[in-house]
Amino acid sequence: MGKGYKGVPCVYCLERKAGTADHVIARKFFPADKRDDLPKVAACAECNNVKSRLEHALTAIMPFGAQHADADQALAMAEPRLTKNRKLHANLAAGVAYSIRSINGGPWQTEMTVPVDHADIEKLCWFIVKGLAHHHWQVALGPEHSVRASFLSEAGRQRFDPFFAGAARAKVKQDFGNGVFAYEGVQAQDCPELTLWKMSIYGAEVGGDKRAKGKRSSMIYGISAPKAWLATEMLMSILGQ
Structure with missing residues (x-):
């Protein structure tokens, strides 16, 4: 951790002193080869913990709706995370639904949706x-x-x-x-x-x-x-x- 991130006000709360450098968008959202040069700010332990809990759930769920160029790679990253988190896995499985959808007048296709807060x-x-x-x-x-x-x-x-x-x-x-x-x-x-x-x-x-x-x-x-x-x-x- 760089010296500029320790002892300064936490960017998220401005009330407590930072003890760590936090990636504004968590590294675990990204494949291992695409984690360089991500924005970082100073964060206190309390804010970092709250943010990390949100990231932990969303990095396991949101890849199921991925539409970007490396969507398949994102989904492959999510599967082992769900395997380790049985409660999240069970909640996700219970909320899975299927529907038929046509996008912009194109062919009708079966689509899976998953619950996200x-x-x-x-x-x-x-x-x-x-x-x-x-x-x-x-x-x-x-x-x-x-x-x-x-x-x-x-x-x-x-x-x-x-x-x-x-x-x-x-x-x-x-x-x-x-x-x-x-x-x-x-x-x-x-x-x-x-x-x-x-x-x-x-x-x-x-x-x-x-x-x-x-x-x-x-x-x-x-x-x-x-x-x-x-x-x-x-x-x-x-x-x-």
Whole structure:
């Protein structure tokens, strides 16, 4: 661990001192040969443990919905993890379902779906928003800031996407692991703590959202903003759509 990651404030909570360097998107999401140069930030033990528990479950479940170029490799990584975690394996097996689906008018095909907790994905992406904002732009997000990550309905995406095309203080676009984790971020010109993100993990599609029944999304949207900023409430409300 580099000296710059120890004894400084934890990027995730800003309350405790960091004792480790945390990969913003966990190394275990990636094949062994694609784990270089992943973003890292300073983290305390408490935040690192909470984030690790989320990652442990999601790295075993999300590969079943992988749509990126190395989807088969991701699924092969998930199988031994499930073998070691009997409880997770049993819960996953109990929730497996099959349906018939046509994509964009193509041939009807049998499709398997597995249960995944939206809240777990969105909580993990809450950590990721904080980590990426600090990694790219040294933005420290504490109690005086609102941070949220969420899947969006089509109506929400139509309102959110135009922000990525406008003028900005800074923009970033990355793809790690040939589609394992891809993201795009913008930082507002007049408010550095206002950052907007859209992210995908394995390109996996997630459905079952009560706000958009029958719809699926492979993109998670995130935002950070000062609570006192006038537009914060409006922007946060978009993530509720």
